[in-house]
Amino acid sequence: MSSIRILIADDYEGWRRKIRRLLQVRREYQVVGEALDGAEAVHKAQELNPDLILLDIGLRKLNGIEAAHLIRQLSPSSKILVVSQNNDLEVVRAALSASARGYVLKADARSELLPAMEAVLQGKQFISNSLKGDEFINTSGENAPHRRHEVLFYSDDAVLLDGFARFIADALNAGNAAIVLATKAHQDSLLQRLKARGVDTDVVLQQGTYVPLDVADALSKAMVDGLLDSVRYLGDLGGLIEAAAKAAKSQQPRVVLCGEGASLMQAEGKADAAIWIERGCNDLAKTHEIDILCAYPLTTFHDEKDENIFQSICAEHSAVYRH
Numbered sequence: 001m002s003s004i005r006i007l008i009a010d011d012y013e014g015w016r017r018k019i020r021r022l023l024q025v026r027r028e029y030q031v032v033g034e035a036l037d038g039a040e041a042v043h044k045a046q047e048l049n050p051d052l053i054l055l056d057i058g059l060r061k062l063n064g065i066e067a068a069h070l071i072r073q074l075s076p077s078s079k080i081l082v083v084s085q086n087n088d089l090e091v092v093r094a095a096l097s098a099s100a101r102g103y104v105l106k107a108d109a110r111s112e113l114l115p116a117m118e119a120v121l122q123g124k125q126f127i128s129n130s131l132k133g134d135e136f137i138n139t140s141g142e143n144a145p146h147r148r149h150e151v152l153f154y155s156d157d158a159v160l161l162d163g164f165a166r167f168i169a170d171a172l173n174a175g176n177a178a179i180v181l182a183t184k185a186h187q188d189s190l191l192q193r194l195k196a197r198g199v200d201t202d203v204v205l206q207q208g209t210y211v212p213l214d215v216a217d218a219l220s221k222a223m224v225d226g227l228l229d230s231v232r233y234l235g236d237l238g239g240l241i242e243a244a245a246k247a248a249k250s251q252q253p254r255v256v257l258c259g260e261g262a263s264l265m266q267a268e269g270k271a272d273a274a275i276w277i278e279r280g281c282n283d284l285a286k287t288h289e290i291d292i293l294c295a296y297p298l299t300t301f302h303d304e305k306d307e308n309i310f311q312s313i314c315a316e317h318s319a320v321y322r323h
Contacts, residue, residue, distance in 0.1 A: 003030040004121065007050040009041035009067070010034075010083070011059055015106070019054060019083070022113055029117075038062025046074040052121060055100070057084040057091060065091075066321055068098040069150075073170075081120045083109060090315065092131055097148070097318035102126035148291035149281055150319040153298050153310075159323045160295050161186065164258045165193035167293045168210070172199050175250035177209040179240055181259040187212050208247040211240060215260045228265060230276035234284060241288045254289045257281075262313075263296040271309045278316035298322070 006029055008016050016034055023029040033048050035041035038059040045053060053071065057064035068080050080100040084091075085107065092103050101120040104112050105128045116126040154160040164186075168178040172194070182190065190212075191201050204210035222233035237257070245253045259281070265273040281292050294317070301310050314320045 002028070004028050004052060005030055005032045005048065005050045007031075007033045007035065007041070007044055007048060007053045007078075009036075009038070009044075009053060009059065009064070010056040011036050015056075019109075019113070022109065026114065036060075038064065038067035041067045042070045042074065045071045045078055049075050050078050052117060053078050053080045054083050054117075055080055057082060057086050057095065065094050065098045065319060068095065068100055069319055069321070072099040079120050079123075081116055081126070083113065087131060089131070092127070094319055096125075103131065104128050105130060148293075148319070149278075149285050149317050150291075150293050150321065151313060151317040152293060152295045153301075153320070153322045154295055155298055155323060157186070157189070160297075161189050161193055163295065163321070163323075164190055164293065165197055167256055167258055167291075169194055169197035169199050171254065171256040171291075172204055172210060173197070175248060176253055177211070177244035177248040177255045178204075179211040179213065179237070179244055179255060179257045181213045181215040181218055181257070181261050183216060183260060184214055186260070187214070209244060209249070211244055213240075215264060219261055219264060228270065228273040228276070230273065230280045233261065233277065234280040237284060238288065241284070241290055245289065252289075254291060257284075257290055257292045259292070259294050262294055263300075266296060266309070266313075267300050271312075274309075275312055275316065278313060282316060 008019055008031060010016050020031060023031065032050055033044045035044050039061040041055060041059065042062065055064045055068060059067060064082060071078060071080065081102045081104065082095045082100045083104050083106060085105065087105055095103055102116045102125060104116045108128045108130060112128055119126040152163045154163065164180065168180065171178050180190065194201055218233060219228065222229050241255050244255050262274040262277040265277065278294065284290060285292060301307065
């Protein structure tokens with residue numbers, strides 16, 4: 001019987017030791033590496049390409065959800081099973097949206113870890129019995145709907161531009177399409193980063209598979225008596241998404257959308273408008289084949305009131321990045 005190669009990512013050595021003991025009953029399970037934080041988990045996943053990664057959520061440097069997103073890109077054949085003490089249902093949903101195939105509570109690991117590993121390795125989903133509910137049925141199955149509405153909280157413009165460039169270039173290089181709502185300054189810098197990632201910007205602009213839009217102009221057109229009409233702001237995007245999808249070259253075209261509109265509203269103290277935009281994006285993701293990445297500067301969140309807004313924004317997204 002061929003061995004099944006496993007990477008354990010958890011910052012508590014005692015817990016890693018407990019997992020190793022639980023795995024001893026199955027000779028085919030081979031622990032090929034251990035990681036103490038999220039960044040190390042990503043590095044070792046890429047280096048070792050394990051069959052299965054047992055991943056904690058509360059990791060340093062990168063949390064488990066952030067690490068799972070990167071692992072999906074760098075080691076796509078590795079299956080991820082989250083093993084965590086966090087029983088927050090929103091965290092569970094975010095982990096599943098980040099490509100984890102299962103979620104086991106540490107309190108239930110003695111009885112559930114081995115069955116969960118077997119299920120995940122077979123391409124099935126496993127959720128701890130104490131967490132199960134209708135909201136988790138088939139969320140990571142082959143036929144499940146795939147919704148990516150992610151948010152990046154960035155420390156400086158370089159982080160923002162690199163995040164947008166990676167998201168857009170991956171789509172364009174795969175024959176898909178991209179729409180970006182950004183400031184003029186960011187648009188110009190983004191073009192240079194896309195070229196550096198192998199995108200022929202002249203071609204994709206001519207084809208209509210890359211659609212840059214001035215976010216300030218789009219917001220001004222959607223203002224009614226000083227208030228943002230989010231329906232008007234997002235309304236025109238539906239037609240642009242359909243046109244970009246038709247221009248795409250892939251067999252099953254998707255469109256990615258990067259946007260700063262909600263961020264500008266938040267920076268102006270209009271948190272309600274920002275939330276309206278985010279909820280409108282969720283509606284777009286339900287009706288179109290689209291993946292969305294929003295971005296906010298961390299400098300706009302200062303006090304306890306801002307922390308509540310921060311959490312409300314996070315709740316509207318399928319994954320959260322903070323760099």
